[in-house]
Amino acid sequence: MAHFFSAGINSWRIELDRAAIQRVRDYIGIDLDEFRRRKTPLTPETDRGTFIAVIWAICEPQAVAREIDRELFTKILLASNGIALHRATAALLREVVNLLPNTKRLKVPGAMPGEIDF
Numbered sequence: 001m002a003h004f005f006s007a008g009i010n011s012w013r014i015e016l017d018r019a020a021i022q023r024v025r026d027y028i029g030i031d032l033d034e035f036r037r038r039k040t041p042l043t044p045e046t047d048r049g050t051f052i053a054v055i056w057a058i059c060e061p062q063a064v065a066r067e068i069d070r071e072l073f074t075k076i077l078l079a080s081n082g083i084a085l086h087r088a089t090a091a092l093l094r095e096v097v098n099l100l101p102n103t104k105r106l107k108v109p110g111a112m113p114g115e116i117d118f
Contacts, residue, residue, distance in 0.1 A: 002091035006076045007082035012059050014091040016099060023057040028055060032096060048085075052077055055088045 001015040021032050028050065052074055056063070063073050077085040 002094040004084065004087035004091040006087070007079050012062060012088065012091075014055075014058055014088065014095050016058070016095045023060060025053055027057045031071045032099070035089045051089065052085065055085070055092065057093070059088075 001013055003011045003013055005011055016032065024030055024032060030050070055077065056070055056073055059073070060070075063069070068076070077088060
């Protein structure tokens with residue numbers, strides 16, 4: 001499980017458990033297995049809206065517990081030139097890489113702990 005921090009709103013947990021993967025599939029129609037196999041990577045730079053929606057789907061239970069709606073969550077991610085979004089991206093990528101079998105993990109640039117850091 002990976003974490004990212006946003007300005008003034010504590011730590012957010014990125015955990016790709018069955019419920020989170022299902023929320024991403026239900027809300028956005030993205031299968032995270034497909035997400036990691038894409039030839040053209042989905043990044044905040046190529047498709048910011050979809051990326052934010054994926055992060056929201058994963059973090060929604062935490063946001064609801066903090067009484068944060070999707071609109072405010074998006075503002076939090078985009079505050080300070082999007083630094084929280086970049087941190088969330090790094091955390092999500094670490095979790096996606098963790099879904100890979102060990103033999104494939106070694107082939108993913110930046111897959112080793114600590115290499116993706118903002």
